[in-house]
Amino acid sequence: MSARGLADWLSYLEQLHPSTIDMGLERVREVAQRLGLGRPARKVITVTGTNGKGSSCAFIASLLQAQGLSVGVYASPHLLRYNERVRIGGLEADDDALCEAFEAVEQARENTSLTYFEMGTLAALWLFQRAGLDAAVLEVGLGGRLDAVNLIDADVAVITNIGLDHAEWLGDDRESVGFEKAGIFRRNVPAVCGDLEPPMSVLGQAEKLAVPLRLRGRDYDLASGVAGWHWRGVDAAGKPLELHDLPLLSLPMENAALALQVYALLDLPWQPETLAKALQQTRISGRFDRRAIRWNGRTLNLLLDVAHNPHAASYLASYLEQQRLTGRRLAVFGLLADKDLAGILDILLPHVSEWAVAPLASPRSRPAAELHAALAERKAAVSAHTSLVQALESQCEKAGEQDEILLFGSFYCVAEALQWLATRTEEAGDGTAG
Numbered sequence: 001m002s003a004r005g006l007a008d009w010l011s012y013l014e015q016l017h018p019s020t021i022d023m024g025l026e027r028v029r030e031v032a033q034r035l036g037l038g039r040p041a042r043k044v045i046t047v048t049g050t051n052g053k054g055s056s057c058a059f060i061a062s063l064l065q066a067q068g069l070s071v072g073v074y075a076s077p078h079l080l081r082y083n084e085r086v087r088i089g090g091l092e093a094d095d096d097a098l099c100e101a102f103e104a105v106e107q108a109r110e111n112t113s114l115t116y117f118e119m120g121t122l123a124a125l126w127l128f129q130r131a132g133l134d135a136a137v138l139e140v141g142l143g144g145r146l147d148a149v150n151l152i153d154a155d156v157a158v159i160t161n162i163g164l165d166h167a168e169w170l171g172d173d174r175e176s177v178g179f180e181k182a183g184i185f186r187r188n189v190p191a192v193c194g195d196l197e198p199p200m201s202v203l204g205q206a207e208k209l210a211v212p213l214r215l216r217g218r219d220y221d222l223a224s225g226v227a228g229w230h231w232r233g234v235d236a237a238g239k240p241l242e243l244h245d246l247p248l249l250s251l252p253m254e255n256a257a258l259a260l261q262v263y264a265l266l267d268l269p270w271q272p273e274t275l276a277k278a279l280q281q282t283r284i285s286g287r288f289d290r291r292a293i294r295w296n297g298r299t300l301n302l303l304l305d306v307a308h309n310p311h312a313a314s315y316l317a318s319y320l321e322q323q324r325l326t327g328r329r330l331a332v333f334g335l336l337a338d339k340d341l342a343g344i345l346d347i348l349l350p351h352v353s354e355w356a357v358a359p360l361a362s363p364r365s366r367p368a369a370e371l372h373a374a375l376a377e378r379k380a381a382v383s384a385h386t387s388l389v390q391a392l393e394s395q396c397e398k399a400g401e402q403d404e405i406l407l408f409g410s411f412y413c414v415a416e417a418l419q420w421l422a423t424r425t426e427e428a429g430d431g432t433a434g
Helices: 006-014 026-035 053-065 094-110 116-131 174-184 200-208 253-264 271-281 309-320 341-351 369-379 388-398 411-426
Strands: 039-047 071-074 087-088 133-139 154-158 192-193 212-214 221-224 228-234 240-247 288-295 298-303 329-333 354-357 381-384 404-407
Touching: 006 094, 006 116, 026 094, 026 116, 039 053, 039 174, 053 071, 053 133, 053 253, 053 271, 071 116, 087 116, 094 116, 116 133, 154 174, 154 253, 174 200, 192 253, 221 253, 228 253, 240 271, 253 271, 288 388, 288 411, 298 411, 309 341, 329 411, 341 369, 341 404, 354 369, 354 388, 369 381, 369 404, 388 404, 388 411, 404 411
Parallel strands: 039 133, 039 154, 071 133, 154 192, 192 212, 298 404, 329 354, 329 404, 354 381
Antiparallel strands: 071 087, 221 228, 228 240, 288 298
């Protein structure tokens, strides 16, 4: 057992490498070889994309677990606890397991410097390999080609979509981003792409490596109605498959459709009722996450979402358009300094009646004054606050039972809100209900 506790390990990891991000696989591959890491499970699915990775991983894992398979999921970032990043059989890895894994990686790395994410990735792979899993679902942290997760050769490679984010690392156009994402492709190994207009860089890489690429709109797709939705796709041999009258979901159905296509390529039982139930039961904290609280005798409605770039904002806007809201929508908003503020505001401005802005608990936060100025310039009703909790409580004071409080802009936003909700749950007479 490790002498360090989990908090000590995480603090140590933050100081281990001179930079937070250091793209490249040489160092992490060297340590993986010393660790004796092979495949983390009998079946591996690797998931990259600009948005929707978390919900896509959750849907894929739910479909696999519904077949009785033991499944590991590695995802990032976390909201409240590091343990959220590593799940085995639907349960978070406990502190002792993570500490043991970090100790194993620390011993194997010798003098090789690793980033926080690289250490975490190797620790997760070490735990998965020891667990003897049927399947592992691995979310790429940044990009694809040079991300630590790309050490692993997957049985199915997944690109959810291609948008602009992390331009300093991935490039400032969709072709550059697509090239980095397509770095998870392997020769002759199937892949699924959920982007309706994939860049030529993705299609070109698939052709170069003879990748059987399943595209949304061509090989699989969905059609949604008022009461349900329908899916069509293909199995590994290209034979058509269909599912009808699927229940509407709280998470994006585009990502559920993508997950179904991934599942269809894995030669597993095709049981419509089991698949539909697995999708319907999938939840992920902080994504289209509805909560209710009691506030001064009123029941208030909260919607939490980690949308932090224009592509995610478009998803959120589409979701909001489908909701029947009789009252006002009051936003609580914070953003990191490197995100596209104008792009996000221009998309969501028509959906919000009043804004409350605040800085995030991060040195990378955009100042509330900048957020306020950008919204005031757009003639929006806006107030600035010193903290996210203050902004949230200000909107709670204004909100009625027919209104909705939309909190979004970053994982930091949702994390602070969840901590606040947990505190209120513990107070007598106040609670949350999701």
